[in-house]
Amino acid sequence: MIRAPVLFRALCGALCGVLSLVAAGARAAEPPGASSCSGCHALRGEASAGIPPILSKPADEIAAAMLAYRAGEGSPTVMDRIAKGFTEEEIRAIAAWIASRR
Known part of the structure; x- marks a missing residue:
């Protein structure tokens, strides 16, 4: 028993x-596309070749930056072309995923 x-x-x-x-x-x-961020951005917090780390950023800040690039705002980098490949929902999902890894 x-x-x-x-x-x-x-x-x-x-x-x-x-x-x-x-x-x-x-x-x-x-989310789809999120792993491509680590190709240039440091996801562990360390900066690489002048490219800012994004892991320390909150989701709203990451999404706002990506949406601005998507709208053609901001300094000309490859980010405007990358951001145009994502919908707003995808951008917000990626930003939330990155922020959750802190």
């Missing part, structure tokens, strides 16, 4: 394991 405290602990442990897997899966859901 299984004692109630032992069964309770086993169920709690199993539930915690499932919840941690769900949380890890939700955080790891990388």
Whole structure:
């Protein structure tokens, strides 16, 4: 016969394991196009060749910059051409994903 405290602990442990897997899966859901950011931008916080790191930025700031580039605003870089390849929803999803990696 299984004692109630032992069964309770086993169920709690199993539930915690499932919840941690769900949380890890939700955080790891990388939107399409997000991995291309790390080609130029440092995602770990270090600057590279004058290109600013974006990992330390909040999602709203990343999205605003991308939307400005998409609208043709800002200094002429490759970013205006890259940003035009994404919809506003995709840009916001990418920004949220990058900000969640902090």
